[in-house]
Amino acid sequence: MNLNYEHLPVIIVALLLLAAFLEPIVYRHKKSWAAPLVIASMAFFALSSLYLMAAVNYHGPFNYYLGGWAPPFGIELEIDYLAVFLLLTFSVIGLIAIVYGLQDLKHGLKDEVLGWYFTLYLLLMASMAGISVTNDLFNMYVFVEISAISACAIISIKESRECIEASLKYLILSTLGSGCILLATAMLYMITGHLNIGYLNDVLPRVMSHYPNNILISLGFFVVGYGVKAALFPLHVWLPDAHTAAPSPSSAVLSGLVIKVYAAAFLKVFLKAYPREIFLEIPVMEIVLFLSVLAILYGSIVAMVQEDIKKMLAYSSIAQIGYVFLGFSLMGQRAVAGGLLHIFNHAMMKSMLFLAAGIIIYSTGIRRIRDMKGLGVKLPLTMGAFTIGALSMVGIPGTNGFISKWQLALGALDLGRPIIVVVILLSSLLNCLYYMPIVINAFFGVKGEPELEIGKVPGVMLYSILFLGFGIIFFGIYPAPLLAFLQKTVTAIL
Amino acid sequence: MIDIEVLSKLFNNYYYFAAIILFIIGFHTMLTHANLIKKIIGMNIMETAAFLIFVSIGYIEGGRAPILDEGFDQIYMNPLPQALILTGIVVAVSVTAYALSLIIKLYQHYGTVDADEIARIRSYKP
């Protein structure tokens, strides 16, 4: 017996899958064990990610060969700083969302599909963990597909018309994206004979001059493939419908984590597999930068005119994923760190906002922003948490949104692009214009209509968003360890 | 005048050519057909193109299957792409099945599998 921490990443993925496959059997035969099982496996995920983060921080990154086969032949897992960072983000937010979801889903879903929901949720988590740790392009493709299917499925599990349509649209577009990713992978495999990211990075500079077209085509396909999955600006069309229609915990996970995991995969492919010289010759990062700037402005502007609160949050997500891509495409130390930080921060903010919106919908049935007048008196803690999230979105100092904006702006200035700072500040102002009226109306709006019927809010739901709100404040005031860790991450990547 | 060299390149790499044609057919089907089931078929054709490219990377003229046997010293093909594509096919099958089930659900709600019709029902133009 020799079980040291190096086995943990694969144990995480395998155990999540195991739990996912156990879930339908358990739900059929012993219904009461299903929820504890999913909670236990997510808690295991979170704890082991924490342990892994500590171990990697202490011992340094390590590689793991599946089946004992060394890289050019076998699948390699690379557990570097980036991977543990992503693992921790996904596991903690995922745990909170499902703890919240246990209450909300009982309310919103039919009883017979709840077990399947858990299966899909665990599959989604397993595939996201897989994308984070794998160092093999094809393996990544497989995990991307698993996550796409399970993400679609947790939207369509609520069999309403909007859900089905949104998830079909999402499925078709995301399959197209996967096709693009597969083709791009094939292009790279064709000229290098490798699928391993590290080996690709070694071989590509040598074959670059011989096969320029292949590299070009692969770049284009990767941009479009990951772009459509991560909802980069002109390819975002599926996102608002999908994230609006899904059940609230699903929206939180989809908006907070799932689009981020593709952005992280984009980072892995573009900054780890491709050598940096390519971007000097081919302006693909400039395109992404341009698109992300457009995304930031477009998302904010369109969010301003939305009526449905979840739709507004979904459009806001488009703007926020723009920030992440902005950081990545600038390719500077601080900018990439800012993008990664925004993955973490936005995961917290947006899941909290979606969960808070979920509580509002759960207890009052209100979805329209205009109806939320005076809600702050009825649901003080929920709206208080929502306020923290909104302030963080605007980038008020003291919340974590400020820190990532700070990092991104300084990263842009490091590279001599002051116009990006203008974009960031402008989008902050726009965020203020559409988030603040909600908060103000909720707390200070004078309600003329008859009293609202407020259902009882389960404590678990409330505690989960309060926990996230606390996290927002905590990482807004004390981000130093996180920033130091990200500094290490970025140094390892670039 | 078509350059003879280009032609011969095309001829030698006919599987890539076929893959491109398949890709275009699939994409065309996805774009031009409003019928959702046809869309899914187009999607499958597209994926087939990707699989063809991938498999053809490992193909060697005259090579044999890579099975450990007598006379192992012959040229054999790269088994990796085939193995990978097997996985890819599994994924494609599951996506197709899932998409079809969604279409069935959609048909229950709208009474049609025509995307244009559904869009028309959803977005009413005065």
Add this chain to the structure above:
Amino acid sequence: MNLAAVTAGETARIYHIWPVILPLIPLAGGILVFALGRLSKRIYPLLSFLVTLVTLLSTAGLYPLVKQGDLYCQLPKFMAVGLSFRVDLLSFIFALLVSLAWCVVTLFSLPYMRQEKYSLTYFVFLLFTLAGNLGVMVTGDWVTFFLFFELMTVASYVLVIQNRTDEAMHAGMYTLVLGIAGGLVLLGGVFLLHSLAGHVQISPMMLALQGVPAWSLATILICFMVGFGIKAGMIPLHVWMPRAYGASPAIVNAFSSGAMVKAGIYGIIRIVLLVFTPADMAAKEAFHFAASAGYVIIWLGLITMVFGALMALLQNHAMRLLSYSSISQMGYIIVAIGSAAYLFGLEEAMGFSGAVFHAINHTLYKVSFFLIFAIIFYHTGEYRLDRLGGLWRKFPLLMVFFLLSFGAISGLPLLNGYASKTLIHDALLEAHHYYHTFDIYLAERLFVLGSAFTFCYYAKLFYCTFLGPLPEKYNVNYHTSFLMYLPLALLAAGIILLGIWPNIFIENYLLPAASQFQFYRGGIEHLTGFHFFSEAPLNASATIFLLAVLLALIGFRFRFFWWKPPANLSVEKIVLQPVVSFLYRMLTHLGPKTDNAINSFYYKIASDFLALCRVVGQMDSSLDSFYENSSRKAYQIVEKSRNLEDSLVDAYDRSSKGAYQLIERGQLVDESLNEAYDLSSMKAYRLMEKSRQLDESLNSAYESSGRAAKNIYDKTAKMDNALNMAYERSGKAAKELIVPGKDSTQTSKRKSKVSSSFKINPMEWNIKNLNFDTLLLAIMLGIVFFVLFFFR
């Protein structure tokens, strides 16, 4: 810190945690008040007063320490860059001023707030705002500064909307958005500063910024000036002030004008006189930059001052008049700061002390003005000047206080306004003395004119409020709480003390503060023992008063002061509102419009694409015809081959005839054999018959069961058909149901405007045909490749 280095290590640095605690006291106090306020209604106003009192005392308690040197404290792990706090004498003066104003007004609001509906939120956010305001004064770097600045902006919003009327809500939103926008512009400046200088400490940076082009320095300065100018009410950015003041109660305006506006002033002093101080006395460019910045700021201040005064003259609402008065007074201070920057290396201490002194004085008399009107409103419920009048009979004591403040603000000798105005005026004179340009001379004259206007509009205010006939409905006996007069008395004492002995204050506080800056020593020494009551300043004051009385007489005689400018003639209406509404409309329209454009673009591309497909289809049909032709040819070939076959068949026929004869013979033999077989087969046949009967009976059984099954099947098929029909019908009905359902009648006005102007339904934006989505992907792919190919 760097100050100390340059001024030959005069100020020591003392590490002390107290600057961090200082803003935390009201913050914690606010939370405590909120917690207690839910329990008991009696306690929390008193508690919040105690919190402000504790804040004031702990601020004042810092004096012995500050006297020895800068207090600083750093929390390097907090936020992205670390928080740092620092208190030098200037910070101390402003912090003391702010906490004093806060304490006094909170004392006043104890009786005042008893009737108010939202008094708990008032007291809680009052303390939060105090925390922000105080925090601004004690910070040591711009990020921390920004943190507290934003806290102040957000928290003061709740104070502005205290009345919760529609007007207040609008004004509050206006204030909040402008405040946050200003904060963001400020943040942009901080970003630039950080990237150029490498740190954001509030310290002289010109050394670190050496070699940076002047335009980027100017950009930074403009960012900071815009951020602070919004808070301080500098002229083109003042628009929120009259609105917010007009809509919120006087007591909130007392905070705002007495303390929060000072945060902007403090920021301007710090950025202009400290950060952009020419570090090296020999660096000409830096001097030039400071001087030209100072020149611009002088004129900004003058415009603010004169324009504010003119606008104040025309107001008919006490709060709006006082708000314009605040703007005008801020103009004085900005002029002083500008002249200090303009006179760098010469007499900057004069402008500096004028600015700080005037800020203090302004707090003293403006707060008392607001409190006087708060009392009047408390009793009469009226701010409009044309409905007030003759109140001296009812409130004689108030009139005394009013006259005292009136004298102070218009610069009557022996009251505090006189001293600071004299300093500012002297700074302008010095500027003229050193540079001898006409513009500065003009500026000095304008300053005099502005001061005269100040007298005029306060004369108007006094006349309208206290003199004239008393309206009937106010002719009752009012009881005013002692607690309301106490703050006024305190402020009046301050006004008189500072007015009579200005030198004591200047020499003990202002000049030590100035000496912590990199000012010319001679200028500071020049100020010690400044003769305020000598001939020249008294003469200037007399000139101002003569001019003012003249103007006032003319104004009263011809009723110029009651002239109501057309409503469209304000800066707000002419410039800001169209711009803002245009921007807003643009923003709200941009989304749908882009969407529309993208949609139509897709349609176009799709139709082109379909045309292409048609061409491909034609190619397909020509291929078909090609196939047909070739098949016809093949058919002909087949025909010919058939002819050949015919001849072959003939040959076969002939040969077969011979064979036939042979077979005939064989048949004979066969027949005989057959007979023998027949006998045996007869027996076999009988056996067969029996088995066949068995088979038939089995068959019929099968058939009947089959028929029954078929019947059932048919029936289910019919049912199925019927169901299908019914479903189709219901589907159609559902469609019809859905379609009008989508036409939501409850879309908001804003949206319907948008949709009517662009002819799209908001419901439609997010619903795109899947065709277009995939097409989008294709186009994207195409564009990416295009760009990659062509810009490689």
Add this chain to the structure above:
Amino acid sequence: MEDLLVRIICRLVVPFVQLYGLYVITHGHLSPGGGFAGGAIVGASMILFALAFNLEAGSRKLSHDISLLMESGGAIGFILAGFVAMLLGQNFLTNKAAGFPLGVPGNLFSSGAIFFFSVAIGFKVGSTMCTLFYNLIEGSDRHRSSE
């Protein structure tokens, strides 16, 4: 569908198809094929049966519970087989180095753990195909009956 011919032939063929499927599953390491191909064949045989007779007969042969159990069990078995190597002190999914005996090349049991993996995959794929088929058919049927 009540063609006698189809039914009889189906009855005849199905065992052979299944046997062939099992052969393909177990000889995955010796000849082309393997868990997925063989599992697909086995699943196809069940689908054939259900098509030739009817859904009820098909689900009588392979009930929902059993198919669910097999579906999950296949995947769980695969993962557990991977964990065995880890318990033996090697990396996940390790075969020879973890101590699985490799026999003579060409024999049936000559691949160590891969045999188990193939069987697990075969179970999973076969049952999944059946489940998918039933779900798609029943999904549309349930709708019909509920309308």
